Amino acid sequence: MKTNNDSKAIKDNGVSLINRIPRWLWLLFSLGTAVLLWTLLSINPNTARSFPNIIVVGDAIITMISRGVFFKDIISSLISVGAGFALGFIIALPVAVLMAWYKPVRNIIEPWIQFIRNIPPLAYVPLVVISAGVGRKPQIIVITIATFLTMAITIYQGVVNIDTTLIKAARVLGAKDRDIFLKVIVPASLPFIMTAVRLGSSVALTTLIAAESTGASAGLGMRIRALNNSFESAPMLLYIIIIGMIGMIIEKIIKVLERRLTGWQEKREM
Amino acid sequence: MAGKERNVKVRIDNVVKKFNTRKGEMIALNGVNLDIMENEFVSVVGPSGCGKSTLLNIIAGLSEATSGKVYCDGREVKGTGIDRGVVFQQYALFPWLTVKKNVEFGLEIKGMGKEEASETAMKYIKMVDLEDFANHYPKELSGGMKQRVAIARAYAVNPSVLLMDEPFGALDAQTRTQLQVELLHTWEKEKKTCFFITHDVDEAIILAQRVVIMSARPGRIKEIIDVNIPYPRNQETKLLQDYIEIKNYIWKQVYQEYLEVRK
Numbered sequence: 206m207k208t209n210n211d212s213k214a215i216k217d218n219g220v221s222l223i224n225r226i227p228r229w230l231w232l233l234f235s236l237g238t239a240v241l242l243w244t245l246l247s248i249n250p251n252t253a254r255s256f257p258n259i260i261v262v263g264d265a266i267i268t269m270i271s272r273g274v275f276f277k278d279i280i281s282s283l284i285s286v287g288a289g290f291a292l293g294f295i296i297a298l299p300v301a302v303l304m305a306w307y308k309p310v311r312n313i314i315e316p317w318i319q320f321i322r323n324i325p326p327l328a329y330v331p332l333v334v335i336s337a338g339v340g341r342k343p344q345i346i347v348i349t350i351a352t353f354l355t356m357a358i359t360i361y362q363g364v365v366n367i368d369t370t371l372i373k374a375a376r377v378l379g380a381k382d383r384d385i386f387l388k389v390i391v392p393a394s395l396p397f398i399m400t401a402v403r404l405g406s407s408v409a410l411t412t413l414i415a416a417e418s419t420g421a422s423a424g425l426g427m428r429i430r431a432l433n434n435s436f437e438s439a440p441m442l443l444y445i446i447i448i449g450m451i452g453m454i455i456e457k458i459i460k461v462l463e464r465r466l467t468g469w470q471e472k473r474e475m
Numbered sequence: 476m477a478g479k480e481r482n483v484k485v486r487i488d489n490v491v492k493k494f495n496t497r498k499g500e501m502i503a504l505n506g507v508n509l510d511i512m513e514n515e516f517v518s519v520v521g522p523s524g525c526g527k528s529t530l531l532n533i534i535a536g537l538s539e540a541t542s543g544k545v546y547c548d549g550r551e552v553k554g555t556g557i558d559r560g561v562v563f564q565q566y567a568l569f570p571w572l573t574v575k576k577n578v579e580f581g582l583e584i585k586g587m588g589k590e591e592a593s594e595t596a597m598k599y600i601k602m603v604d605l606e607d608f609a610n611h612y613p614k615e616l617s618g619g620m621k622q623r624v625a626i627a628r629a630y631a632v633n634p635s636v637l638l639m640d641e642p643f644g645a646l647d648a649q650t651r652t653q654l655q656v657e658l659l660h661t662w663e664k665e666k667k668t669c670f671f672i673t674h675d676v677d678e679a680i681i682l683a684q685r686v687v688i689m690s691a692r693p694g695r696i697k698e699i700i701d702v703n704i705p706y707p708r709n710q711e712t713k714l715l716q717d718y719i720e721i722k723n724y725i726w727k728q729v730y731q732e733y734l735e736v737r738k
Contacts, residue, residue, distance in 0.1 A: 377561040
């Protein structure tokens with residue numbers, strides 16, 4: 206508490222007017238500046254073709270709805286992202302815990318994860334398609350792989366770094382292995398699990414284009430590639446913005462969850 | 476002391492602890508013998524590296540002696556047990572639990588009913604004067620308050636002996652003095668057997684009936700000093716002639732050990 210006040214005091218020493226502006230107003234400024242920059246890009250002849258102005262992009266919503274793909278694309282992508290992320294998480298959690306607990310498991314699996322993690326998903330997409338075929342399955346597989354790698358490493362590092370004094374403290378209070386797992390390891394890992402969820406959800410979205418290049422019939426990523434062939438920049442930009450918005454909404458939801466589940470942490474920023 | 480018959484609470488019987496390091500075998504404790512009597516307050520001083528924390532860990536059952544045995548209430552110590560409560564220097568509070576839930580932790584594991592656990596926890600939270608903070612999380616407390624919670628948590632499960640590993644070492648001088656006084660009051664009331672490790676000679680003397688001086692490399696007991704200063708004690712006790720003499724003596728012994736270690 207003390208340190209919180211201190212750090213606030215340091216910030217407040219700046220220009221007082223800037224500190225009086227509420228957060229929502231800052232957001233509005235930020236948005237306004239972005240739209241202004243965007244408009245400038247749409248006027249500049251060198252960039253105008255990539256950046257149709259906001260009205261044209263807004264109109265693209267109607268175009269895409271009338272083509273009957275708008276909602277289909279969003280829903281399709283959300284299904285792939287959601288399913289891939291969920292599967293990645295379900296696999297990452299036990300793998301991370303096993304890696305943290307058993308040295309042999311860690312020594313064998315960790316190098317694999319580090320190795321695959323740096324390969325762009327787009328590179329192994331064809332291999333996935335060869336075995337899994339086209340459609341929903343390969344999309345989910347690609348997202349599962351990418352999210353699993355990120356989340357397994359994050360959770361594992363968290364579990365390995367749990368303060369051992371907490372485990373000792375539990376032991377001298379009579380805790381047996383089972384109590385220690387449920388009452389110490391699990392809650393102590395929660396912040397890392399939440400961080401993993403945040404990173405994983407972001408990876409799921411950034412993998413979307415790769416995942417949907419597996420011969421998908423709908424989806425935000427697939428549509429962007431398709432629109433590329435007809436040089437329709439307005440709907441492309443629209444879809445890009447939608448992906449960004451989905452990302453921000455997911456992030457916000459996770460932040461709320463984080464605050465409720467791990468608000469007890471000493472440091473909460475970032 | 477005072478000629479009264481007392482039971483041995485903890486018996487440390489020829490405890491040896493060796494560690495295997497890269498440079499070969501390191502003897503941390505070389506045959507330590509000590510009886511801690513019921514209701515006694517024993518403190519241990521010595522330079523860092525003399526094995527005092529190792530000894531505490533062995534008594535607590537967090538570490539195993541290479542040879543020798545420790546008995547608590549006549550039973551051989553094998554692993555941790557709630558007959559031996561521990562207060563750590565780093566507080567070791569569970570940050571995801573409120574003050575009250577932290578104190579209830581051991582009671583719940585013991586299988587105590589909800590209401591009884593709640594009552595017991597509150598009793599000890601009151602003992603350390605934190606009833607207004609029962610529903611706060613550790614991050615909202617100062618270092619001194621955190622350590623008071625840790626003390627309440629250790630007391631709550633009603634151990635036979637309380638083992639304290641430099642509990643006030645991380646606190647500022649003022650808070651440390653305040654907590655010493657509080658601990659004295661608590662001990663004077665409850666007479667819980669205490670084994671207290673510190674590197675602060677003043678702290679060792681003001682609290683304890685006996686001060687164990689340890690020497691380093693290999694760690695063993697150098698001398699045991701009786702502190703024949705009656706309780707209740709307080710900060711003014713430090714002005715008594717007896718106190719000053721004991722302090723000078725112990726300080727010299729510890730300083731000698733410190734010089735030995737530096738060699």
